[in-house]
Amino acid sequence: MxxxxxxxxxxxxxxxxxxxxxxxxxxxxxxxxxxxxxxxxxxxxxxxxxxxxxxxxxxxxxxTISETYFFRDSAPFQLLRQPILPNIILERRHHKRLELNVWSAGCSTGEEAYSLAILLYELLPDLDSWTIRLKASDINNHAVQIARQGIYREWAFRHTNNGFQTRYFDPAPGGWQIKPHIQRMVSFSQNNLLNEVPRPQFDLVFCRNVLLYIANDFTKAIETLIFDSLIPGGWLIMGQSEAIRWQRERWTTHVFADATLYQKPLPHQIMTPPSRYPIASIPAMPDYELALDALYNERSSEAEQILKGILAEKPGHAPTHILLAYILGSRHALSSAHRHLDDALNSDGMLADAHYLRATLFLEEGKDVESREALRAALYCQRDHPLAALMLGNLYASIGDMAKASRTWESARQAVIGLPPETRVSVLSDMTAAGFDALVKGQLGIANK
Ligand SMILES: C[S@@+](CC[C@H](N)C(=O)[O-])C[C@H]1O[C@@H](n2cnc3c(N)ncnc32)[C@H](O)[C@@H]1O
Structure with a gap:
């Protein structure tokens, strides 16, 4: 040799x-x-x-190939934004354990880790009350030094929206410097994945476009390392052209429209292979919860004031725009409701709730075709959106397409299976899972007559 x-x-x-x-x-x-x-x-x-x-x-x-950029392959970030992280955040708030642990494994020059930090910053208005551990590691020390420095050229921003750069970066010699409040959130280290010692601690592990370059025999060790580093229920996000190669059965595989994500099952989930999309929920925050409480107790003007206050502090906050659109829509202030949905969808086009509400507005305007399109968009963003599936089924029934109506209602029922009976199916409805199931069963009864 x-x-x-x-x-x-x-x-x-x-x-x-x-x-x-x-x-x-x-x-x-x-x-x-x-x-x-x-x-x-x-x-x-x-x-x-x-x-x-x-x-x-x-x-x-x-x-090593260090190619990377901010919000590379947007689909997993969109899924994290809604519904994965909001669900985790809600659960943590419920248990009063305000803590999130995330690992960008093979972080290269840091764009992925900072993208995650920015996402968390946007989802957590009370960030200061949280303990965020965002570890980012790479074997290549030169790349890690660039990441720590946090100065990027234009090319790194090729997949970001207008305004992103100025919101989170300051002009600096040689490019754009990440703002200190985001930089502080990430802890970079130089380390070889093959030398990492696993400890189940992470809610999310990003290991994207790393295993591509790793010899097959060694991917097993790294997949095991990641599995053992995740807490039960934690998520693995791989690159667009990567997939788990070993012991797939130990993971729950979630196939979304543009991304496949892997979840370490909770103990009681082991051996239940069919995966369902998580039911969407909206990120919780104290004022937002106050607004919800007011809304649910028929004090919608108070809810509206609180929500406007949130927007004054956090312009563009999509869940707030959505809830305002819901309130305004229920008062028939259709064009104002549309404007809030525009704002929500401008910040993230994959918000199923926004498309669903848009459909309800169109229906009220007598625009059935547009309404159907908006419902399809909602179900594209979140295949098991219960309200969108119920309404689309109703629309099919109204044009006499009972076969499609039945199929769509059936998927609406599937969307709430497993939810505790008293849980609301969405923040945009006061229907409980049990009530919703009964309603859809009723519709299916009509279809089968
Ligand atoms: C193409 S970059 C991926 C960057 C980022 N994850 C993304 O998808 O945009 C691959 C990175 O994996 C790192 N890498 C490869 N083998 C590694 C190992 N054994 N331990 C840690 N990092 C490794 C490389 O140094 C390189 O920076």
Whole structure:
């Protein structure tokens, strides 16, 4: 075996990286350059040191692919925004344990970790009351240093909305510097995934576009590391073209329209393979909850005032716009309601509740076709949105398409299966899961007559 083959075997053993396959003929030249012509000595140096040492780090800088950007592949971020993180946040508030633990494993230059920090910042208006541990690690120390520095060029922002840069970054020599309040949220470290010691602590692990470069035998160790690092119910987010390769049965696989996410089952979920989308809920925050309380107790003007106060402090807060649209819609102030939905959907086009409410407004305006389209959009964003499925079923029934109506009502029923009977099916309805189920059963009865 040649020295360069020995080196590529050693790299695989130490880091999992399959550089032989990835770099092929170029590897020889790269290694020759790094070894300054003495491959034997270079091999000896690599053998004698660990992956944090300089010879390894020059190698990692040359051989790891560090491509990344803010909010890369938006689908998982949208799913986290609604409904995954709001559900976790709600549960934590309920148990008065305001804590979230997230890991960006293979974080490269930090864009993914900062995207997560920004998402959490946007979802948690009372962030200061929370303990957020956002760990971001990478084997490549050079990339980690860039991440810590937090200065990015335009290209890193190619998938972000207008205004994102100025909201979260300040102009700096060489690019844009992440603002300190976001930077503080992330703790970067240089570490090899193969040396990490698992401890079940994370609610979310992002390990995206890392296993792509790892030799198959070693992906098993990393998948196990991640599984063992998640708390029961915790989520693994992989890259768009990646999937779990080993022991798939131990994960709950959630296939969404544009992304597949993996969840470590809760103990009682083990051996129940069919996965359902989590029921959407809206991020909780003290004022928002006060507004909900007022609304549910028929004090909608008070709710409206509280919500407007939230928007004054947090312009663009989508759940608040949605709830205001709901209140205004129920007072037939249709154009104001539409405007709030525009604002909500401008900040995130995947908000199923906003599309659903839009459908109710269109229906009131006598625009059945537009209403159906909006319901389809709602169900595209959240396939098990109970209210959208119920209403779309009703619309199909109204045009005599009973086959489609039945199928859609059936999926509405599926959406609430497993919910405690007294739970509201949505913040946008006072129907409980039991009431909803009875109603849909009634509709299905009509269809079967
Ligand atoms: C293409 S980047 C992915 C960045 C980000 N996760 C994303 O998807 O945008 C892959 C990163 O994985 C890191 N990596 C590869 N093998 C690793 C290992 N054994 N331990 C830790 N990081 C590793 C590389 O250094 C590189 O920065």
């Amino acid at each position: 040649s020295n360069s083959t020995h080196i590529s075997t050693l790299i695989k053993e130490r880091t999992g990286l399959d550089v032989g396959t990835q770099f092929r003929a170029d590897l020889e030249t790269i290694l020759h350059d790094l070894a300054k012509g003495d491959l034997e000595q270079y091999l000896a140096d690599l053998r004698a040191t660990n992956e944090n040492a300089p010879p390894w780090q020059t190698l990692m800088r040359a051989l």
